[in-house]
Amino acid sequence: MKKFLVLVVLLVACNTLENKEDKQSAKVIVKDSLRMDSLQQASTKPEVKSNDSLNTIACLIAGTYTSGEIFKHVTENKNYTDFSANFSKRWDSFDSSRIMGLAAFRDKELSGIVRPEPTLFYPFSGPDFLYANLFFPNTKKFILVGLEPVGTLPEFNKLEGDSLKRYYNQLNASLHAILKFSFFRTESMSKDLKNGEVDGTIHLLFLFLSRTGNTIVSAKPYTLDSLGQRMFISFETLKKEKLKTEAVEIKFMAPDGTLRELNYLSVNATDYKLQANPGFVIYLNSMKHFNTYLKGASYLLHKSTFKTVRNTILEGATTVTQDDSGIGLHFFKESKSEWTYYLFGDYSKPIHMFAKHYQPKLDTLYAQQGSKKLDFGIGYNYRDKNSNFMVATRKN
Secondary structure, eight states: OHHHHHHHHHHHHHHHHHHHHHHHHHHHHHHHHHHHHHHHHHHTSOOOOOOHHHHHHHHHHHTOOOOOSTTHHHHTSHHHHHHHHHHHHHHHHHIIIIIHHHHHHHHHTGGGTSOOOSEEEEETOTTOHHHHHHHOTTOSEEEEEESSOOOOOOOTTTOOTHHHHHHHHHHHHHHHHHHHHSSOOHHHHHHHTSSSSSOSTHHHHHHHHHHTTOEEEEEEEEEEOTTSOEEEOOHHHHHHSOOSOEEEEEEEEOTTSOEEEEEEEEOOOSHHHHTTOHHHHHHHHTOOSEEEEEOSOTTGGGSGGGHHHHHHHHHHEEEEEEOTTSSOHHHHHHSSSOEEEEEEEOOOOOOGGGGGGOOHHHHHHHHHHOOBOOOSOOGGGTTTTOOEEEEEEEOO
């Protein structure tokens, strides 16, 4: 009888142990199954790919497209080959004499001052992705704003003969100021980017993206509704409709393989015009914790008529990098935040055209605080070699 009881106890214990082990095994199987599902989901995540058609257009604009059957009528045309050869020489010279020096300044000075924020806000920029990307290479989202229209992508399959000649001549004219003086001239841009061939900023945005080693993933035009939300539309609608805000979102792969986004918004940013454009104001107010860059900004933010954009920057920007044509120093000192100022170059006076915007307080700050040497000219004082460069970082 005792033997029988012992046998029963052993059988019950074995069953209990087996059930316990089965449950543990089941847990392991479930965990492994969940892990495999997770891995499968990760592996089936859509891969971001470059857009061959858009990159072909970008290369044709930039003059770097190699001969092929599809656009043979373009690449074998003298107007294209002349532009490609001449602009490549200009770009190589610009790269060796300009970009390398600016990149060295960025790495030595700006990298330790400008706080890493994912977004860069660059008002009054025109199509200047070149300097935005150069000074802020880790930016994930660029927001450029200007008066110039977005325009439409060139249809190279329809361009030939005189049309190609006009296109590349106009493209050359549009690039002259940015490569020589470091800024786009507003008056010139209003003419250069509003003609039949080069009809907006998208041509130069594609050129700079291509020449700086990026590959384009998508280009989607949009406008803003009354709540500041993006409404994607066609390029045809963008060109035909009279919109308060016309814009384009360009997603691209940077040379390091990261996906980034370039937004260009064409809008009149005066306070008067923004009263009738609440969507853009809401869009501005939604931006928080961003960096701002201002260069060749026509001293617009010195004026009382640009209070909305100025307040957006003073209330939301982590760091403001600018020449003296950006925000007047007294506005920083009058704002709710405290700022630390890093000064470079020399401040004497604005060029004759903007003489009335001389800032005694900025002159005093340079004299009292001192500044680091600037080995290059930038902004309106480019020719005079007395350029100034200031970085303001928020303390609180």
